[in-house]
Amino acid sequence: MSLENTVQILYTACKAGYCVGAFNIVDYLSLEAVIHAAETHHAPVILQTSSTTVRRYGAERLVALTRTLADRTPIPIGLHLDHGTEFELIKECIKAGYSSVMIDASRYAFEENIARTHQVVELAHCYGVSVEGEIGVLAGVEDDLVVQHDKAIYTTPEEAIEFQARSEVDFLAVAVGTAHGFYKEEPRLDVETLREIHKRVSFPLVIHGGSGLSMQTLQTLVSAGAAKLNISTQLKKDYIDSLESYLSAHSNEYNPMRMLDNTHDQLVKTVGAYLQVLGSAGRV
């Protein structure tokens, strides 16, 4: 199977009542580990790259690499740009063959956010690429933007409905109390608002900031209507921690493959646990 349009993967999940994990990958090792976990658990999956990763490798090479693996598996796989902020970089991903892109103009006022998002939608839809937008403000760190917890702004159902209708985004990230990075204290999630938005809209909803939430909290978010859950920080931590512990336990080994296999196995385990709790395991 080749890369699938992300919005199709999400509509399938919405209809069946489960959530699709969207995992940030940084290289071949993490890319292959996420697909390996998805195959093992028979789950559809979304691979996403940050703008930094696109700048490092180039969108065309990331698409080629992902397609090579996607072509050899029956698992539906989407390749998504996470938090695109620059139009030129978003355009590069659309033209290179990404399944979907996110335009994050949530730092702008509502009208400006709609205008910037709609501009991306118009281009993306010409190429058969779907688009994620975001409204509200999440706490935490995303690339170079830092938002304090008391400055986070939650999304209302009315805003979500108006934003989607006017911007024509295919799926929408809403702010209901999750944050980027790890949580210093248990977050106060507004699950009722998510449930209310979900009840009133017909497009898939996205939750960012999945790392560090308890498995029970994740299940609550899924049952309240989350169709896509982003997990980035947890994978980065497991990536680094597994290398660190391997190196300290095998200080004179000099066998990169064993070291990388150890990290691969850790990532497969972590991703597999998320696929189970999101309800996407066993759906393919």
Ligand SMILES: [Zn+2]
């Ligand atoms: Zn995010």
